[in-house]
Amino acid sequence: MKLFSDLGDWLDERTGHKKLLAHALDEPIRGGARWAYVFGSALLGSFLVQAVTGIALMTSYAPSDKTAWASVHYITFTQSGGWLLRGLHHFGAQAMVIVLVAHLAQVALFGAYKKPREVNWWLGLALFAITLGFALTGYLLPWDQKGYWATRVATNIAGTVPVVGDATQKLLQGGAEYGSLTLTRFYAIHVALLPALLVALVGAHVALFRKHGVTPSAKTDTSRVDAFFPKQLLKDVVAVLAVVAVVFVMALREHGAPLDAPADPSSDYPARPEWYFLALFQLLKYFHGPLEIVGTIVLPTVIGAYLFALPLLDRKPGTALRGRKGSLLPLALIGAGAVGLTLQAQHQDANDAGFQKERVKADERASIANRIAKEGVPPEGPLAMMKRDPELRGPELFDKHCAGCHILGAHGADKDRTAPVLDGWGTEAWVLQMLHEPDGDTRFGRSVYKGEMPSVDTPPAGAPPTFKPMAPEDKSAIAAFLARTGDAAKLARGKELVTTRCTTCHLFEGKGDDSDQGLAPELSGWASVPWIRAQIANPSAKTNYREHALDPDRKGHMPRFDAEIRNEDMDLLAAWVHAEARRLKAR
Amino acid sequence: MTTSDPPPPPESAAPSTPSPASAGEPRPARRTVTLAVVVGSCAIAAATAIPAAAFVAAPIGSKGGGGRWVRTLRVDQLVDGEPKRVAIVDDRRDAWTIERGVELGSVWVVKHGAKVSAFSSVCPHLGCSVNLAPEAGGGFACPCHTSAFDADGKRKSGPSPRDLDALATRIEDGFVAVEFRRFRIGVPEKVET
Numbered sequence: 001m002k003l004f005s006d007l008g009d010w011l012d013e014r015t016g017h018k019k020l021l022a023h024a025l026d027e028p029i030r031g032g033a034r035w036a037y038v039f040g041s042a043l044l045g046s047f048l049v050q051a052v053t054g055i056a057l058m059t060s061y062a063p064s065d066k067t068a069w070a071s072v073h074y075i076t077f078t079q080s081g082g083w084l085l086r087g088l089h090h091f092g093a094q095a096m097v098i099v100l101v102a103h104l105a106q107v108a109l110f111g112a113y114k115k116p117r118e119v120n121w122w123l124g125l126a127l128f129a130i131t132l133g134f135a136l137t138g139y140l141l142p143w144d145q146k147g148y149w150a151t152r153v154a155t156n157i158a159g160t161v162p163v164v165g166d167a168t169q170k171l172l173q174g175g176a177e178y179g180s181l182t183l184t185r186f187y188a189i190h191v192a193l194l195p196a197l198l199v200a201l202v203g204a205h206v207a208l209f210r211k212h213g214v215t216p217s218a219k220t221d222t223s224r225v226d227a228f229f230p231k232q233l234l235k236d237v238v239a240v241l242a243v244v245a246v247v248f249v250m251a252l253r254e255h256g257a258p259l260d261a262p263a264d265p266s267s268d269y270p271a272r273p274e275w276y277f278l279a280l281f282q283l284l285k286y287f288h289g290p291l292e293i294v295g296t297i298v299l300p301t302v303i304g305a306y307l308f309a310l311p312l313l314d315r316k317p318g319t320a321l322r323g324r325k326g327s328l329l330p331l332a333l334i335g336a337g338a339v340g341l342t343l344q345a346q347h348q349d350a351n352d353a354g355f356q357k358e359r360v361k362a363d364e365r366a367s368i369a370n371r372i373a374k375e376g377v378p379p380e381g382p383l384a385m386m387k388r389d390p391e392l393r394g395p396e397l398f399d400k401h402c403a404g405c406h407i408l409g410a411h412g413a414d415k416d417r418t419a420p421v422l423d424g425w426g427t428e429a430w431v432l433q434m435l436h437e438p439d440g441d442t443r444f445g446r447s448v449y450k451g452e453m454p455s456v457d458t459p460p461a462g463a464p465p466t467f468k469p470m471a472p473e474d475k476s477a478i479a480a481f482l483a484r485t486g487d488a489a490k491l492a493r494g495k496e497l498v499t500t501r502c503t504t505c506h507l508f509e510g511k512g513d514d515s516d517q518g519l520a521p522e523l524s525g526w527a528s529v530p531w532i533r534a535q536i537a538n539p540s541a542k543t544n545y546r547e548h549a550l551d552p553d554r555k556g557h558m559p560r561f562d563a564e565i566r567n568e569d570m571d572l573l574a575a576w577v578h579a580e581a582r583r584l585k586a587r
Numbered sequence: 588m589t590t591s592d593p594p595p596p597p598e599s600a601a602p603s604t605p606s607p608a609s610a611g612e613p614r615p616a617r618r619t620v621t622l623a624v625v626v627g628s629c630a631i632a633a634a635t636a637i638p639a640a641a642f643v644a645a646p647i648g649s650k651g652g653g654g655r656w657v658r659t660l661r662v663d664q665l666v667d668g669e670p671k672r673v674a675i676v677d678d679r680r681d682a683w684t685i686e687r688g689v690e691l692g693s694v695w696v697v698k699h700g701a702k703v704s705a706f707s708s709v710c711p712h713l714g715c716s717v718n719l720a721p722e723a724g725g726g727f728a729c730p731c732h733t734s735a736f737d738a739d740g741k742r743k744s745g746p747s748p749r750d751l752d753a754l755a756t757r758i759e760d761g762f763v764a765v766e767f768r769r770f771r772i773g774v775p776e777k778v779e780t
Binding site: 149295 | 674689744771
């Protein structure tokens with residue numbers, strides 16, 4: 001102990017730290033220590049949590065549109081402890097907003113904004129704005145769908161400000177559109193500009209607070225004075241501990257923070273802001289057309305102006321609440337309005353079936369993106385990663401190019417269908433049904449090839465009495481051969497039948513009995529991935545159908561897609577159709 | 588220790604007891620020094636702040652790049668009266684990056700007989716992406732703030748200050764080409780960014 005005290009003296013002689021510490025700790029609290037005074041310290045405590053977790057996150061985060069999402073994914077799913085750190089930062093931000101509102105309410109109720117504390121009230125309002133700025137800029141940084149679309153709305157709101165709106169929006173976005181510069185700007189604002197401003201203003205805020213002291217409520221006996229240490233500091237520590245505990249429990253319970261699918265400017269997404277902005281979001285729905293600016297700019301500005309003017313409006317001496325009801329009424333209305341609008345926004349979304357459907361779709365996409373990214377994200381970014389994933393891209397391409405005529409599973413509408421149903425296509429069951437009833441509704445029934453293929457077991461109308469239905473075991477052998485399933489003997493028999501019985505019309509390995517007149521497609525490798533790939537690129541390239549099978553007079557046949565689908569997309573689509581058709585049962 | 592403190596220098600004398608040097612008319616030399624300090628400080632501040640501010644403010648002058656004609660889908664892929672969302676695929680220059688053949692955004696394309704029209708999918712209210720609204724009797728709806736438009740892109744209800752932004756189209760070798768543009772959001776006039 002002696003050593004410590006000597007060391008303390010030695011340092012004090014050179015720094016004077018003891019006097020500073022005593023000044024900080026012996027602050028007189030007029031009227032005694034109170035729980036009502038803990039909110040400022042609780043805010044400072046939660047800001048420190050944000051600073052520590054934020055700096056730690058910076059060591060793994062890479063702000064560019066190709067790397068931001070991938071690095072946040074890495075933090076969340078790969079780096080050990082990353083999920084917890086992100087969770088603490090995510091819920092810590094929300095805690096800060098809540099404590100901030102509580103702090104503001106306490107100061108307003110106690111009349112602590114009144115003369116001579118006006119400047120400190122204004123500093124507090126500026127700190128409020130800075131905190132919301134942190135929330136807004138931080139939301140974008142993961143560059144996921146949620147942050148991207150919500151922030152686009154926010155910057156578009158900035159753009160509706162008369163005269164300076166366009167310039168402000170471009171200044172924030174780093175240009176006319178969202179891009180890499182948007183992210184670097186938001187990042188710089190979030191990790192450098194706002195922290196610097198916050199630290200400077202918090203310094204001034206605390207200094208002014210020390211100059212004027214606490215504002216006890218009117219009824220308090222001010223003859224009693226506590227020192228900041230230990231009575232008030234203990235309460236403050238308990239408050240900070242409570243906030244940190246809630247943040248910790250939330251982070252554990254939710255296992256970190258959510259990560260939506262990577263930002264995709266060509267997608268549709270039901271954008272919603274973070275919950276504490278929902279009131280402002282809801283407000284935007286009520287002001288239509290030319291009045292739009294009332295919701296985006298006018299009302300928020302009026303609220304800001306009222307808060308700024310509060311200490312100037314309320315100038316009667318004394319802090320008794322009774323004399324200040326008129327001045328505080330707008331604040332109560334703002335608070336009630338915010339709660340009401342927030343509930344209204346949540347209620348509307350909960351009852352909006354369209355929104356819920358969109359939300360489910362978005363969540364599915366997010367979970368697929370998060371799963372495939374665990375294999376690593378290519379340098380071209382997460383969108384390229386998703387474009388190369390058959391499971392994601394396959395259905396998209398099918399919907400876009402194929403579902404107008406075909407059906408595969410839930411893709412395509414039966415009323416518009418003019419081509420075969422592809423469920424189970426390429427399997428034995430499908431071939432058997434095709435041999436039996438080629439003009440069935442799910443086969444050629446609605447296509448231009450209706451009537452071109454005869455049934456092997458049902459005589460056509462007016463057929464000669466010599467018609468002999470194909471034996472079931474022969475049909476089975478053909479189906480097995482075409483589906484490439486079954487034992488070698490069966491496959492050999494199937495091949496023999498195909499090359500003798502089917503090549504009247506069909507090609508096999510490029511040859512047919514009458515290769516100039518038949519319309520039917522190549523059967524070697526039929527329904528394999530290369531066959532599908534060739535069919536998508538150009539059905540009449542002789543590798544599948546022959547040229548004249550797709551004559552212009554045969555209107556409604558499958559078109560060639562090699563001019564409009566890129567090669568890698570055709571590979572992907574063929575692979576997906578092959579797998580998906582075989583996964584489903586033939587209809 | 589305190590006893591060994593030297594007497595305070597005249598510069599730091601309290602204002603209540605002005606030293607004879609600063610009483611009345613300041614001496615020209617002192618005024619010059621004050622001026623020099625102020626000007627010097629301002630010069631230092633300006634030398635860093637002006638280039639930094641000009642650098643940060645550079646994007647204010649940037650333009651949206653104007654329209655560009657992009658081929659989308661084949662006309663025969665459209666069903667009469669049924670709008671289809673198509674991605675606009677083209678090269679994208681983003682600050683220091685050039686990307687070939689990426690999706691820049693999407694547009695709604697709809698065919699009525701021989702006429703093919705296209706709408707920007709960006710909601711003119713605050714820039715969300717508009718969807719089809721089969722539940723609301725056709726047309727388009729924004730999933731964010733309840734703006735609704737009819738099948739011709741005309742504003743039906745909700746906060747949007749203008750109709751959906753129509754884009755020029757033309758048919759090239761059986762393909763629908765769309766002039767892809769972006770417009771300012773949240774204003775009644777349709778002006779390019």
